[in-house]
Amino acid sequence: MAEKHGWPDPMVWSLALEGRNDHDRFKELGWGLRTWDQWEWNDCDKRFGDDWPGRIPAQMIAHILRYFSKPDDLILDPMAGGGVTPDTCLAMGRRCWAFDMKDRPDTRPEIEPFTWDVSSAQSRLWPVSAKEKPDLILFDPPYFDKKAADYDEKSISGLSKKAYLEFLEAFFVLLKRNVKKTTRFAFINADWRDFQNTPAIEEKYKGGILIDDYLDILKKTGWYHTHIIQAPMSTQRFSPVVVSAMQKKNILGVTSRYVIILNQQ
Secondary structure: OOHHHHOOHHHHHHOOOOOOOOHHHHHOOOOOOOOEEEEEOOOOOOOOOOOOOOOOOHHHHHHHHHHHOOOEEEEEEEOOOOOOHHHHHHHHHOEEEEEEEOOOOOOOOEEEEEEOOOOOHHHHHOOOOOOOOOOOEEEEOOOOOHHHHOOOOOHHOOOOHHHHHHHHHHHHHHHHOOOOOEEEEEEEOEEEOOOOOOOOOHOOOOEEEHHHHHHHHHHHHEEEEEEEEEEEEEOOOOOOOHHHHHHHHHHOOOOOEEEEEEEEE
């Protein structure tokens, strides 16, 4: 049907699954439910989202929606990138506000163009004019120093370490100021360590950005975590040549990634 009418997969699934509960939607989509707080997939479901730097699995977004939102809830994705979140929301019966710095009216009209700049008067701006506020924020920003060359030159991935953390702190404050007291916040990010050519035994304290750094900033800005879910990245992103070089130098690679669920006290 999708091929015949030129419809994208998420739209077809939205129609096919209309009226179904979350359990049945998972079953029809072929997504096995992760019952524990470790979610792991070897690849991304190609039906949802575009080919994009730092693409995340739709399966992970669907699990966040299932556990921490209800059908017809309003989801906010402030940095939607390749559109995994709006696509998955469509298939899971959720509404979605999605924003990204790239304007793609022909291919992604549902993702509104907006560049977050919390370093100036722009920090007072909020792109949503409607009175309704989101039930869940789903925030998967570009990770520090990862794929920075593949992103837009204004991406936060290319900031200095200090500027990156300062941006997140200001952004968390901005979110809190513009949502409901009951809004939940799903923050997705990965550990970063400057392990290039550095044997594990030689790494220093505060040589990277780890989960406790994010938790400190979140708590400082009024967000308190209820769940920390391990959602590691696939080891397949390391080529055999890179793995061999790491092993020779006793370098410990990074695949850790976390889904941190928070609310306001």
